[in-house]
Ligand SMILES: [Zn+2]
């Protein structure tokens with residue numbers, strides 16, 4: 239088997255990997271770069287020319303993994319998780335197809351966790367993982383007597399992180415190579431909060447203040463559900479139509495899986511101000527005029543910022559406004575924990591899967607894998623062929 243990382247050996251975001259066997263060629267993720275000047279990826283046989291890719295698999299629906307889906311040749315089959323796809327469709331409808339067209343999304347096929355998908359001489363098995371995007375998967379790729387694990391983005395400190403080790407032990411087992419994300423390797427993770435600890439901290443702020451706005455990624459379902467579950471009974475849980483639609487969709491489809499998914503959000507309504515005055519509210523916000531107007535009406539409300547600190551100074555939207563500009567001079571309380579694997583989680587993954595090769599991706603610090611992988615570390619560059 240041959241592995242070629244198209245992008246991601248020296249950067250976080252914009253990942254894509256091609257795996258080639260005697261008879262088949264598949265792609266894992268095809269994402270947008272996270273920087274201010276994202277470059278597309280032109281790949282003959284994938285985005286132009288006669289198609290020679292059998293299937294593209296998406297690990298989850300973050301833009302840095304799925305962002306270039308619309309540039310894939312129309313005749314190449316695409317797979318992703320069912321809920322990932324539904325959430326992308328909601329996003330496409332809200333943003334009037336700015337990034338993803340429904341035409342592309344309508345032809346995406348979905349898989350179930352642990353379903354074995356056969357692509358000629360390759361078998362791909364998706365395993366559900368904990369990440370800041372809901373419905374995220376690792377892929378086990380088996381062919382020619384070899385096993386490769388592509389981790390996508392993952393962690394073990396979220397609500398469903400306890401499933402991480404058993405899945406690796408009981409289903410994945412020993413592999414020949416792991417293509418592993420290393421987002422946090424140049425960060426100090428000695429104090430990474432678990433999602434549960436974070437839930438408690440945010441809950442304290444919400445329950446001791448009448449009005450609280452929370453900014454977090456609209457697809458960070460675990461975070462939003464965790465926060466909603468921490469709110470004392472009676473307080474209103476609000477957002478706009480889009481965000482409420484997401485949480486209500488999750489309730490509809492996952493309420494039998496866990497009590498965590500039984501929350502509802504309501505759309506903010508001017509006519510309900512008396513109710514908000516009486517019971518208080520927590521409202522999930524995003525950058526933009528709609529939320530700005532409401533925030534201006536509640537000047538004393540607390541604002542919790544629950545995303546990566548680095549996004550505060552990133553220019554967003556058509557008017558290139560940063561989040562810091564959006565918040566103006568209002569005080570923000572930063573409460574966040576990473577959606578990515580700590581060094582401890584990566585070490586566990588390497589220990590359990592015992593790979594011959596550890597190939598870093600989705601990292602700006604690939605050499606730091608040395609302390610976790612020792613002489614199994616295989617440092618690659620973008621577009622380089624690695625034979626396994
Ligand atoms: Zn990512």
Ligand SMILES: [Zn+2]
Nearest residue numbers: 298300371391
């Ligand atoms: Zn991600």
